[in-house]
Amino acid sequence: MARPKTPLTKRLWAKIAKTGPDECWPWTGGTNLSNYGRIRGEDGVEIPVHYAVWWETHGPLPPYHRIRHTCGNRACCNPAHLEVYEIVDGEW
């Protein structure tokens, strides 16, 4: 299973269609059935693209936190449209 070792950062930003700072930045790569963008992490496991964008721009998530889009566009990759929220008990 030889796979080209292009760093995640490079593969990520290569498929994001950057537009204006306030506009949505559509993901041009593959998505899952819920229209969330997917990308393979360095370990080969697929991760949601908006998480990868967050890690690239803000660093690791605090424990028990998840990321959502403030614009409601699931394929959006604009870091300004992502926000972290705390998981409430029982909401997984």
Ligand SMILES: [Zn+2]
């Ligand atoms: Zn957006």
